[in-house]
Amino acid sequence: MSSGSGTTIRSLLLLSAVGFVGAAATYFVEGPARFWANWLVWMVFGIAVGLGCLFIVALEHQVQSVWSVPLRRVPERLSSLALWVTPLVLAALLCLPVLYPWARPEGASVPAIVLKSAWLNTPFFIIRTVACVALWFVAYRLVVKRSFEQDRSRDPMITVCLRRHAPLVLAIFALTLTTVAFDWISSLEPVWYSDIFGVYLFAGTFLSGLAATTLGTLYLYNRGRLPGVTEDHLYNLGGFLFAFTVFWGYIAFAQYMLMWYGDMPEEVFWFKQRTTGGWLALALILGIGHFFVPFLALVSRKAKISPKRLRWVSLWILAFMLVDLYWLIFPAVGAKVRLGWPELSFALLFLPLGLLAARAAMAKGEDTPVGDPFLQEGLEFRL
Amino acid sequence: MxxxxxxxxxxxxxxxxxxxxxxxxxxxxxxxxxxxxxxxxxxxxxxxxxxxxxxxxxxxxxxxxxxxxxxxxxxxxxxxxxxxxxxxxxxxxxxxxxxxxxxxxxxxxxxxxxxxxxxxxxxxxxxxxxxxxxxxxxxxxxxxxxxxxxxxxxxxxxxxxxxxxxxxxxxxxxxxxxxxSTPPGLGWWFKTLSGITAACVVTGFGTAWAIKIYPTIPPMVHMEVQPRLDAQKADSFFADGHGMQLPPVGTVARGYMPLLAKSPEEAGKELINPLPVTPAVLQKGRDLFNYHCAVCHDRLGTGKPWLTSAYTAKPANLQASTYRKVPDGYIYYVISEGKGAMPSYAADLSANDRWAIVDYVRALQRSQHAKPEDVQ
Structure with missing residues (x-):
């Protein structure tokens, strides 16, 4: 087993090394713009999965939910991905003059950008990014870290303490995720306005976190490492995935329809760019793949308790989070849909690393929060 | 069995x-x-x-x-x-x-x-x-x-x-x-339907009766009940018994001087443009022209805009020599009263707005037919 897993780790690292070579080649062959656009897609994807899991943990404490206590260790473990991503975020600060018009000298000549320059300027951007990164570490400490201590100490006061911290973490989550949405994605086209954009990224983030939690839960469940967890628990996860698929569709369509109706030049150009040429095909694929397919796949009661169905739908949702980010970010750097060896290289670089990070995270602590006083009550949960 | x-x-x-x-x-x-x-x-x-x-x-x-x-x-x-x-x-x-x-x-x-x-x-x-x-x-x-x-x-x-x-x-x-499990007979249906009907009749009449006995009491009436004469209502105040009176003959509302001329040509002879040609007037004229006129006459007044392909009317080419020669009052009259397929713009544009447009049309015409001395 250990030698087998050693081989897996080595081959994953090898794949990642191949991806690294490809990514480095992208920088010199295809130019820095394409390199950083790819970087941004994977960076935000990592933030979405990690922060999504952190949000699930904080939400569970906030609403004092009991059914989810036996499953809570999975999002707690995977929320450390948000911390693993922080080097990528800090490194991405190098791309400001490459990708962001407001960070270049010519930005000063566009009145709409000058209007936003109080927010969109390089020093403040760096301050915000560093603050976000620091706040993620604080949030992790506040709502996740002590839960691992509880495995040994079995101190019920830790649960009380975590529940008290939850509102603060939710506030941190809301502020930092909105900042990520506005700073890293929306300001690629700084003329564009969309107040709802933070909520749009939140919908994708929560969905990614749920999908990752579901995959982690099924990983343990299928290996019998979650004794006492039943189909009723899976049903709730499936229900959440279903509900927030609808939420994503609702927010995505609301944003689109209001801008389409208003037809204001500073808003609608963003959608015009993303719904013409090859981007239209991608937009349609996104609408069908991110909304209709998971909706129909999860609509029945049987589907929400079937581990097989939940697994492929979760993988599908994560894949479409990537498609979503590609559709959000790439039109800002190139007029045409470009999907080639650079994108493959980045997938090869970051997917194995992400899997290794998730694997390392999944080894942390007990499989269930054994010290939580509500564990037994959570295991007894039935629909 | x-x-x-x-x-x-x-x-x-x-x-x-x-x-x-x-x-x-x-x-x-x-x-x-x-x-x-x-x-x-x-x-x-x-x-x-x-x-x-x-x-x-x-x-x-x-x-x-x-x-x-x-x-x-x-x-x-x-x-x-x-x-x-x-x-x-x-x-x-x-x-x-x-x-x-x-x-x-x-x-x-x-x-x-x-x-x-x-x-x-x-x-x-x-x-x-x-x-x-x-x-x-x-x-x-x-x-x-x-x-x-x-x-x-x-x-x-x-x-x-x-x-x-x-x-x-x-x-x-x-x-x-x-x-x-025998299906209900005719008697059952009769009883049921007449019961429902009776309930409706009793409730309806009861409500009507209750409203009569206990009139609704409005909480405050000082908006509704005012010592004023209502339009279209009879009133004994005036001799003819009408609440609303016609204005005296020849009354002109402030800022709504009617056109006395009967044709554009007549207006061209009689009317004098009261507005001086200043940058402010031309700026206002340009805005109003682009809002109201450019959709048919084009931003340069050529009469060849984006909408002409959609319908058969032919908007006037304001750059043609006919329209460069007509007096200001002529254009003012056309804006006020309309011409051919063009409707009246009197309801949308005040007299000063119309004169500002006239000034701007003049500026447009000059811009397209500039003489060498205009540049100096």
């Missing part, structure tokens, strides 16, 4: 006793079972072998039908039956249809769920199950767990069923007679 009873009912002391009894009863060949419990019991559905409800499928189909019919109806109203261009959008704007489609989908789904549950699956109208007349009903809504054995294909061995219930720990066995 006598008609089979509705079923044989017994009560069990605990939920677990009920769950334990069911397999034994099934083993004795009774498959049509129903349980009555004071609260939901886990595992009961599986133990009874209840089939999955078909309601979900039905709701899904009807919801899809709702979405499709809403789309078709919106498409028909806005493309076929009453095509109106709104906000420059295409007639078939699916984006605008989606909110209504969503609402109709929800409407169809909820109505189907509610009505199908009542009428198709619970078989209404049905005036009470025999279980409501049983002795056990008092306890099964409180602290006992009832199990009912019902006939399979109209056959039920009452003796064997009672024995099965007793042997598996049940008590207070009772046989429930089948409900009267």
């Amino acid at each position: 006598p008609e089979a009873p509705f079923g044989v009912l017994a009560v069990y002391p605990t939920a677990q006793a009920l769950l334990d009894a069911i397999p034994g009863i099934k083993a004795r060949g009774f498959s049509n079972l129903e349980a009555y419990t004071p609260f939901p019991v886990h595992g009961l559905e599986e133990a009874l072998g209840l089939k999955k409800s078909r309601l979900g499928t039905l709701v899904f189909i009807m919801a899809a039908l709702g979405a499709v019919s809403a789309f078709l109806f919106e498409w028909w109203t806005s493309v076929v039956d009453y095509p109106l261009v709104i906000g420059g959008k295409p007639l078939n704007s699916w984006q605008a249809f989606v909110p209504v489609m969503f609402e109709v989908t929800v409407l169809f789904a909820t109505f189907t769920a509610g009505l199908a549950m009542l009428f198709l699956f619970n078989k209404l109208p049905f005036f009470g199950s025999p279980i409501l007349g049983s002795k056990a009903i008092r306890r099964t809504t409180k602290d006992r767990f009832g199990l009912l054995i019902m006939p399979v294909e109209g056959v039920l061995d009452v003796e064997a069923a009672s024995a099965a219930l007793l042997e598996t720990g049940g008590s207070e066995v009772e046989v429930l007679a089948a409900p009267d």
Whole structure:
């Protein structure tokens, strides 16, 4: 087993090394713009999965939910991905003059950008990014870290303490995720306005976190490492995935329809760019793949308790989070849909690393929060 | 052979006793079972072998039908039956249809769920199950767990069923007679419908009577009741008995001086442009020209704008020599009264606005026919 897993780790690292070579080649062959656009897609994807899991943990404490206590260790473990991503975020600060018009000298000549320059300027951007990164570490400490201590100490006061911290973490989550949405994605086209954009990224983030939690839960469940967890628990996860698929569709369509109706030049150009040429095909694929397919796949009661169905739908949702980010970010750097060896290289670089990070995270602590006083009550949960 | 009873009912002391009894009863060949419990019991559905409800499928189909019919109806109203261009959008704007489609989908789904549950699956109208007349009903809504054995294909061995219930720990066995299933006769329909009618009549007249006896008391009336003469109402104040009087002959509202000229040519002779040509006036004229005139006359006044291809009228080319030679009053008259297909703009533009446009048209004409000395 250990030698087998050693081989897996080595081959994953090898794949990642191949991806690294490809990514480095992208920088010199295809130019820095394409390199950083790819970087941004994977960076935000990592933030979405990690922060999504952190949000699930904080939400569970906030609403004092009991059914989810036996499953809570999975999002707690995977929320450390948000911390693993922080080097990528800090490194991405190098791309400001490459990708962001407001960070270049010519930005000063566009009145709409000058209007936003109080927010969109390089020093403040760096301050915000560093603050976000620091706040993620604080949030992790506040709502996740002590839960691992509880495995040994079995101190019920830790649960009380975590529940008290939850509102603060939710506030941190809301502020930092909105900042990520506005700073890293929306300001690629700084003329564009969309107040709802933070909520749009939140919908994708929560969905990614749920999908990752579901995959982690099924990983343990299928290996019998979650004794006492039943189909009723899976049903709730499936229900959440279903509900927030609808939420994503609702927010995505609301944003689109209001801008389409208003037809204001500073808003609608963003959608015009993303719904013409090859981007239209991608937009349609996104609408069908991110909304209709998971909706129909999860609509029945049987589907929400079937581990097989939940697994492929979760993988599908994560894949479409990537498609979503590609559709959000790439039109800002190139007029045409470009999907080639650079994108493959980045997938090869970051997917194995992400899997290794998730694997390392999944080894942390007990499989269930054994010290939580509500564990037994959570295991007894039935629909 | 006598008609089979509705079923044989017994009560069990605990939920677990009920769950334990069911397999034994099934083993004795009774498959049509129903349980009555004071609260939901886990595992009961599986133990009874209840089939999955078909309601979900039905709701899904009807919801899809709702979405499709809403789309078709919106498409028909806005493309076929009453095509109106709104906000420059295409007639078939699916984006605008989606909110209504969503609402109709929800409407169809909820109505189907509610009505199908009542009428198709619970078989209404049905005036009470025999279980409501049983002795056990008092306890099964409180602290006992009832199990009912019902006939399979109209056959039920009452003796064997009672024995099965007793042997598996049940008590207070009772046989429930089948409900009267004959369809209601003419008399029933007469009584029911006349009862409903009587109720409506009594309520209607009662309400009308109550409003008469107890008039509604408005909380405050000082907006509604004012010492003033209302338009279109009779009043004894004036000799002719009308509340509203016509203005004296020849009255002119401030800022609405009527045109006295009868033709553009006459206006050209009589009217003098009162506005000086200043940058402010030209700026205002340009804005107003671009809002109101440019859509037909083009931003340069050439009469060849983007809309001419859509309809057959030919807007005047203001750069033509005819229009460069006409006096200011001529153009002012055309803006005020319209010409050919062009409507009057008097309602949209005040006298000063119209003169500002005239000044701007002059500037446009000069800009396109500049002489060398204009540049110096």
